[in-house]
Amino acid sequence: QVQLVESGGGLAQAGDSLRLSCAASGFAFRRYLMAWFRQAPGQEREFVAAVTGTGRTTYYSDSVKDRFIASRDDATSTMFLDMNSLKPEDAAVYYCAATGSIEGQATIKLSRQYPYWGQGTQVAVSS
Secondary structure, eight states: OOEEEEEOOEEEETTOOEEEEEEEESSOGGGSEEEEEEEOTTSOOEEEEEEOTTSOOEEEOTTTTTTEEEEEETTTTEEEEEEOSOOGGGOEEEEEEEESOOSOGGGTTOGGGOOEEOOOEEEEEEO
16 A cells, blocks of 8 residues: 655744655655645645656756755665745645556656655745
């Protein structure tokens, strides 16, 4: 049974840092593309970052590039998101997602590419 469990969310002030974790089980983690998405109230779920199964390639949305870092530890089947220089607009529920295959590099940012999802962790950022 595939399980993705996020942790590390909470309340931060603008400019602070937070680290999210996603603990995975029930599938061959090292072979899967892992991603972070987020959803703010009243908005659609949006892509944040992804890291390939090899961990060698990462992808970021323009809104978090140069501030957030996605990484993974295949030995512990865990993915991380280091969020730096947080802004109030980063406040959202952050979801971990996994997929064993994608249609192409251009589709990495599409939520429909990911069959497995965690329950989400809330991040709040005060100004």
